[in-house]
Amino acid sequence: xxxxxxxxxxxxxxxxxxxxxxxxxxxxxxxxxxxxxxxxxxxxxxxxxxxxxxxxxxxxxxxxxxxxxxxxxxxxxxxxxxxxxxxxxxxxxxxxxxxxxxxxxxxxxxxxxxxxxxxxxxxxxxxxxxxxxxxxxxxxxxxxxxxxxxxxxxxxxxxxxxxxxxxxxxxxxxxxxxxxxxxxxxxxxxxxxxxxxxxxxxxxxxxxxxxxxxxxxxxxxxxxxxxxxxxxxxxxxxxxxxxxxxxxxxxxxxxxxxxxxxxxxxxxxxxxxxxxxxxxxxxxxxxxxxxxxxxxxxxxxxxxxxxxxxxxxxxxx
Amino acid sequence: xxxxxxxxxxxxxxxxxxxxxxxxxxxxxxxxxxxxxxxxxxxxxxxxxxxxxxxxxxxxxxxxxxxxxxxxxxxxxxxxxxxxxxxxxxxxxxxxxxxxxxxxxxxxxxxxxxxxxxxxxxxxxxxxxxxxxxxxxxxxxxxxxxxxxxxxxxxxxxxxxxxxxxxxxxxxxxxxxxxxxxxxxxxxxxxxxxxxxxxxxxxxxxxxxxxxxxxxxxxxxxxxxxxxxxxxxxxxxxxxxxxxxxxxxxxxxxxxxxxxxxxxxxxxxxxxxxxxxxxxxxxxxxx
Numbered sequence: 001x002x003x004x005x006x007x008x009x010x011x012x013x014x015x016x017x018x019x020x021x022x023x024x025x026x027x028x029x030x031x032x033x034x035x036x037x038x039x040x041x042x043x044x045x046x047x048x049x050x051x052x053x054x055x056x057x058x059x060x061x062x063x064x065x066x067x068x069x070x071x072x073x074x075x076x077x078x079x080x081x082x083x084x085x086x087x088x089x090x091x092x093x094x095x096x097x098x099x100x101x102x103x104x105x106x107x108x109x110x111x112x113x114x115x116x117x118x119x120x121x122x123x124x125x126x127x128x129x130x131x132x133x134x135x136x137x138x139x140x141x142x143x144x145x146x147x148x149x150x151x152x153x154x155x156x157x158x159x160x161x162x163x164x165x166x167x168x169x170x171x172x173x174x175x176x177x178x179x180x181x182x183x184x185x186x187x188x189x190x191x192x193x194x195x196x197x198x199x200x201x202x203x204x205x206x207x208x209x210x211x212x213x214x215x216x217x218x219x220x221x222x223x224x225x226x227x228x229x230x231x232x233x234x235x236x237x238x239x240x241x242x243x244x245x246x247x248x249x250x251x252x253x254x255x256x257x258x259x260x261x262x263x264x265x266x267x268x269x270x271x272x273x274x275x276x277x278x279x280x281x282x283x284x285x286x287x288x289x290x291x292x293x294x295x296x297x298x299x300x301x302x303x304x305x306x307x308x309x310x311x312x313x314x315x316x317x
Numbered sequence: 318x319x320x321x322x323x324x325x326x327x328x329x330x331x332x333x334x335x336x337x338x339x340x341x342x343x344x345x346x347x348x349x350x351x352x353x354x355x356x357x358x359x360x361x362x363x364x365x366x367x368x369x370x371x372x373x374x375x376x377x378x379x380x381x382x383x384x385x386x387x388x389x390x391x392x393x394x395x396x397x398x399x400x401x402x403x404x405x406x407x408x409x410x411x412x413x414x415x416x417x418x419x420x421x422x423x424x425x426x427x428x429x430x431x432x433x434x435x436x437x438x439x440x441x442x443x444x445x446x447x448x449x450x451x452x453x454x455x456x457x458x459x460x461x462x463x464x465x466x467x468x469x470x471x472x473x474x475x476x477x478x479x480x481x482x483x484x485x486x487x488x489x490x491x492x493x494x495x496x497x498x499x500x501x502x503x504x505x506x507x508x509x510x511x512x513x514x515x516x517x518x519x520x521x522x523x524x525x526x527x528x529x530x531x532x533x534x535x536x537x538x539x540x541x542x543x544x545x546x547x548x549x550x551x552x553x554x555x556x557x558x559x560x561x562x563x564x565x566x567x568x569x570x571x572x573x574x575x576x577x578x579x580x581x582x583x584x585x586x587x588x589x590x591x592x593x594x595x596x597x598x599x600x601x602x603x604x
Contacts, residue, residue: 106434
């Protein structure tokens with residue numbers, strides 16, 4: 001029977017030091033299938049976590065398993081795992097097709113299998129036409145895509161992608177995100193680091209926020225946001241009579257601030273209990289015939305969570 | 318970017334089988350041999366390998382006029398023996414192997430491309446052997462041409478007697494012995510430099526120390542002489558080369574001991590390389 005850990009990426013009290021420099025410290029995580037994004041400023045430990053997952057570096061302390069496999073058994077491990085690293089470098093002299101096929105041959109596939117898998121991977125990243133051009137002549141976006149193709153070519157169950165959207169034009173970004181969503185829907189683990197918060201917000205099932213080598217929060221964005229009690233939720237209600245609503249909201253102790261919008265067609269509130277506020281809003285609509293145009297949480301997103309937890313001083317990377 | 322249009326349900330290669338390892342070694346060999354011959358680092362190797370041949374070509378006319386009679390083939394043998402041991406074996410093959418084998422791993426760290434191998438489902442020991450054999454193939458081919466080319470030019474200078482000596486006479490056996498020594502040098506030095514490339518961030522310093530150790534081998538006491546590659550190769554020379562008045566005399570090791578001895582030494586060094594690579598981490602930024 002399958003164990004739970006057969007489906008998880010597990011960090012058990014993992015620390016990594018580079019000499020005296022901290023990479024990550026005391027990380028304990030269980031990552032489920034779906035898209036998980038690693039977010040944090042430069043030097044927060046995102047790439048270190050990815051390199052630990054794939055065995056490129058070894059933990060100073062603790063243990064990492066991916067679907068219950070360890071990276072020190074590469075024959076098993078890398079059948080399940082594909083890693084698109086941030087290293088923008090390639091073996092010299094190879095075309096895109098040769099690059100993918102050569103490493104599939106190293107996997108142990110036959111020539112025919114390697115060729116078929118290479119074409120399929122190139123097709124997925126839309127590089128068929130450039131397949132026979134030297135990788136050295138590729139643009140940054142094409143190099144990014146060929147690395148992605150190399151990581152997915154053998155059909156891994158876990159894909160680890162370090163800044164996979166870097167260098168891609170908007171169309172390619174959108175197509176790549178679509179591909180990620182599709183792979184996640186097929187039951188794959190996708191671990192992605194990205195510095196573009198709204199894209200992370202859009203595509204992730206959950207996030208892991210890192211700062212200075214520590215995990216500062218993890219879970220789905222809304223869940224993380226709800227747990228931040230020291231930062232009341234900000235909600236903007238566009239309505240015809242904001243004054244009526246403002247008079248009622250202070251019935252709740254959890255509402256800490258209410259401000260009428262300067263165009264007099266909206267109310268901005270801060271509350272520690274968003275669910276209670278929504279119930280109140282329903283009552284006001286029924287009791288007072290308030291005409292509500294829209295209700296929008298202002299800081300219920302990754303950008304806000306990031307700002308609260310890590311601060312504006314740390315540029316996301 | 319496209320979505321998958323067809324499923325490719327290949328059986329994953331069977332793990333742990335000798336057939337898989339051989340296939341993986343073959344794939345690594347193909348990639349690496351290509352790099353060894355076609356990469357930018359190959360240019361220096363070609364220059365190193367070509368130097369003795371060009372030197373012998375330039376000198377062949379002069380040597381021919383000096384030792385051009387059949388009776389002087391013995392003198393030509395001594396000239397070649399000295400040239401072979403002093404230049405080809407101790408310098409050309411030594412530094413050619415250093416350049417090739419140290420770059421097998423170190424070069425990929427510098428180029429930041431080693432991680433592609435480390436992220437493949439291949440045992441790291443298999444990677445060591447694949448890369449080592451690719452170095453053996455490259456150096457054996459090049460230095461066979463160097464050794465054979467140098468021999469040819471020397472004996473061409475002796476005219477038909479020289480060619481006859483080399484083609485059908487005792488020179489044929491000598492030529493094969495020199496080629497054998499060259500191949501064994503590639504095997505032994507290759508392993509040493511592979512492991513140096515794995516252990517040291519700047520492998521040129523230990524390579525020069527190794528060169529110094531090999532160079533002063535004739536001064537070392539018999540026990541220390543045996544901790545070197547040149548001692549075993551020197552013992553196999555078809556034409557003995559005197560080591561000078563300051564040499565510490567040691568019994569030459571017979572071929573039936575020196576060849577297995579060198580191969581055992583190589584196996585031990587490769588085992589050390591395998592041990593090292595299993596613990597190797599990729600931190601290009603720190604290199």
